[in-house]
Amino acid sequence: MTAPYDVSIVIPTLDDDATLVSLLSTIRHWPRQPREIIVADGASSQAVRGACARYAARWLPSVPGRGVQLMKGASRASGSVLWFLRAETCPDRDAIETIIESIDSGALGGCFTFRFNGRPQPIKSLLERCIAWRVRHGVPYGDQGLYVSREAFDVCGGFAPTPMFEEVPLVKALRRQGRFDLLPLPILVSDRRWHRDGWLRRTIGNRILATAFFLGVAPARLARWTGGSRAAQRRMSSINSSSSH
Numbered sequence: 001m002t003a004p005y006d007v008s009i010v011i012p013t014l015d016d017d018a019t020l021v022s023l024l025s026t027i028r029h030w031p032r033q034p035r036e037i038i039v040a041d042g043a044s045s046q047a048v049r050g051a052c053a054r055y056a057a058r059w060l061p062s063v064p065g066r067g068v069q070l071m072k073g074a075s076r077a078s079g080s081v082l083w084f085l086r087a088e089t090c091p092d093r094d095a096i097e098t099i100i101e102s103i104d105s106g107a108l109g110g111c112f113t114f115r116f117n118g119r120p121q122p123i124k125s126l127l128e129r130c131i132a133w134r135v136r137h138g139v140p141y142g143d144q145g146l147y148v149s150r151e152a153f154d155v156c157g158g159f160a161p162t163p164m165f166e167e168v169p170l171v172k173a174l175r176r177q178g179r180f181d182l183l184p185l186p187i188l189v190s191d192r193r194w195h196r197d198g199w200l201r202r203t204i205g206n207r208i209l210a211t212a213f214f215l216g217v218a219p220a221r222l223a224r225w226t227g228g229s230r231a232a233q234r235r236m237s238s239i240n241s242s243s244s245h
C-alpha cells in the first residue's frame with residue numbers, strides 16, 4: 001500500500017463539539033495526513049458542521065446511534081484503510097504511518113494501546129493494565145482507535161447497528177479471518193467520564209454492562225440502563241415524531 005493519503009478517518013459524534021475541535025486540530029499537525037476525515041454527526045449540529053468546515057473534514061449528519069453513524073461514515077469513505085476514532089481520544093502523531101505498516105505487513109486490522117490522558121495516577125495505571133489484559137484475551141473497544149482494510153471491513157460485515165458494543169462482531173470476525181494487531185503505540189483517552197462518575201463506580205458499571213452484553217442482553221436495552229444515551233433517545237423520538245406528521 002503506497003498511496004500517501006490512503007487512510008480515511010471516520011469519527012462518530014454526539015454532543016462532542018469541544019473534543020472534536022481538539023482532535024481535528026491535532027490531526028492537522030501530523031506529519032502524514034489522512035486521505036479524508038468524515039464526521040458522522042448524530043446531533044446534526046451546526047457547531048460541528050462549522051468545525052468540520054474549518055478543519056477540512058466532511059460533515060455527515062446522521063440519526064444518533066454509534067453503530068449506525070460508523071456505518072454511514074464508512075459507506076462514504078474512499079480510502080483503502082478505514083480508521084475509526086472517538087472524538088475524546090488523542091492518537092499519536094505517527095499513528096497513520098504505523099497503521100499503513102501494519103496493513104502492509106499482512107494485518108487485516110488492529111487497534112492501539114489504551115492510555116488515559118492527564119496527570120498520571122495509580123488508579124489510571126491499574127486500569128490501563130486491566131484493559132491491556134482484557135484486549136489480549138477479549139475484545140478491544142472503539143476508544144482504542146480501531147482500523148481495518150476496506151476489503152476486510154466489507155468481508156466481515158462492518159459494525160452492528162447498535163448504540164453500544166457495535167465493534168464486537170467486527171473484531172471477532174477480523175480475528176477469525178486473519179491477523180489483528182494490537183499496536184504498542186498509545187492512544188490517549190479522556191478521563192473526563194471517570195472523573196464525573198467516579199473511578200470505581202464507572203469501572204464496575206462498565207464491567208456489568210460488558211458481562212450483561214456477553215450474556216445476551218440487547219445493546220439497546222443496556223443503553224437505556226446507563227442513561228448515557230438519553231440525549232440520543234430524545235433526538236430519535238423527535239425524529240420519529242416529526243416523520244409521523
